Amino acid sequence: MTPSRMKVFTSTLCTTMHTPAYEFLSGAKTHYYESPDRRDVILKYLESQSDAFEITERTEDFGAGPIERVHKQDFIDYLKTAYEEWIEEGGHPNGVLPGTIPHYKIARHGKLKASNCLAKSGEYCFDLSAVITKDTFKAAWNAAQVTLTATKELVRAADEFEQSVEAGCATRENPPGLYALVRPPGHHAQSDICGGYCYLNNLAIAAQWLIDQPDLKSKADGGPKRIAILDIDFHHGNGTQEIFYTVANPLYTSLHSVDDYPYFTGSELEKGEGEGLGFNINIPLVQATTNDDYVEKLDKLIQDHVIPFKPDYILVSLGVDTYKDDPIAGFLVTSEGYPRIGNSIRKIGVPTLFVQEGGYCIEKLGLNVGGILLGFMGRTGTPQ
Ligand SMILES: [Zn+2]
Numbered sequence: 001m002t003p004s005r006m007k008v009f010t011s012t013l014c015t016t017m018h019t020p021a022y023e024f025l026s027g028a029k030t031h032y033y034e035s036p037d038r039r040d041v042i043l044k045y046l047e048s049q050s051d052a053f054e055i056t057e058r059t060e061d062f063g064a065g066p067i068e069r070v071h072k073q074d075f076i077d078y079l080k081t082a083y084e085e086w087i088e089e090g091g092h093p094n095g096v097l098p099g100t101i102p103h104y105k106i107a108r109h110g111k112l113k114a115s116n117c118l119a120k121s122g123e124y125c126f127d128l129s130a131v132i133t134k135d136t137f138k139a140a141w142n143a144a145q146v147t148l149t150a151t152k153e154l155v156r157a158a159d160e161f162e163q164s165v166e167a168g169c170a171t172r173e174n175p176p177g178l179y180a181l182v183r184p185p186g187h188h189a190q191s192d193i194c195g196g197y198c199y200l201n202n203l204a205i206a207a208q209w210l211i212d213q214p215d216l217k218s219k220a221d222g223g224p225k226r227i228a229i230l231d232i233d234f235h236h237g238n239g240t241q242e243i244f245y246t247v248a249n250p251l252y253t254s255l256h257s258v259d260d261y262p263y264f265t266g267s268e269l270e271k272g273e274g275e276g277l278g279f280n281i282n283i284p285l286v287q288a289t290t291n292d293d294y295v296e297k298l299d300k301l302i303q304d305h306v307i308p309f310k311p312d313y314i315l316v317s318l319g320v321d322t323y324k325d326d327p328i329a330g331f332l333v334t335s336e337g338y339p340r341i342g343n344s345i346r347k348i349g350v351p352t353l354f355v356q357e358g359g360y361c362i363e364k365l366g367l368n369v370g371g372i373l374l375g376f377m378g379r380t381g382t383p384q
Helices: 036-048 073-088 117-123 136-166 202-212 238-243 291-309 337-346 362-376
Strands: 006-010 022-025 028-031 053-056 177-181 227-231 251-257 280-285 313-318 352-356
Touching (some): 006 036, 036 053, 036 177, 136 202, 136 352, 177 362, 202 227, 202 238, 202 313, 202 352, 227 291, 238 251, 280 291, 291 337, 337 362
Parallel strands (some): 006 177, 227 313, 251 280, 313 352
Antiparallel strands (some): 022 028
16 A cells, blocks of 8 residues: 655744854855745645645654764753853854864864854854854754654554555555655754754754664664665765764765765765774765766665665655756756656665755755655656
8 A cells, every 4th residue: 555645744843943144155145045935935835736745743842862862962052052152242143153163284282172152163063054043953953853753653654564565455666755844954964063054963863763762673684773864965964974974774875966065075985984884875976967867876876785785764865956956056957857866766665754955946946855755656757
């Protein structure tokens, strides 16, 4: 049995509260690309496809535990109090933005403990895009809770799917999928550094939560559930990579642009360390990658790495800044390409959670995100 509609988890408590007025790109002050408008256009498109999507604002509170499994306590405390301290110290009300970041060439005497908020803003942030406003921490916290709510539903849907397959009522070609429409996004957030519009790593928190559930056992080896992460955002997910770099579960895989943001990570030479060696797979793609090139590389990544890992769940960092007209990216994927990408992920045959990351071409954002999700559901044809 194939679920007729995909469940979409979202909440205005995460999607509308975080609204920095501006950022700096290539030296110019510009509007903040990672805006609440992104959520509005995606939601509007999904609502127009009401036969395909069931949207819910139901969010459970999982508390601090799952977040603390991924992020360091001093970093969480910083995010929570940064704006208040910033204002007390006379910072600009737009939000916390670093003035000095501890570049590795000046850190000759080890890490010095930052004493005020302006110094901490450099210690805990690696670029100028992750402005912390009055409600940023609440928004990021709620984005993690929405993602966890969707993850819990993934477990239920996967169990139901397994029973249906065993009963002969469903086939593995049509696995269940769910979607967490959240912002701020997460895949650039490391265990103790924000950056790249990201503060808490929603997908990493979800992956660790699945691994931590004592009653959930892997079909392959009876150990914890095996999670494969597929990061299809245009940019490398340096945060997710860093968080899981030394472990063998989850598997982290990423298709992203070579020589683009965040510039200093994403090489195919970064393969993991210790027990994690071989479980970090980076596939950098050239600028101007097209639909055919992209799908070919994605299919190869799936065949060579994702399927052999024998995952119980797939978690997708869903970015559509691979789109040809994205204002901050450089691939040539078109709206016709996204259903093909979704279809390639469907063919893995594993229950899948999509978590929203990047995508900044507002005019086509809903269509492109919807295209991936519809493609995953096996709905072919060009989305309207
Ligand atoms: Zn991106």
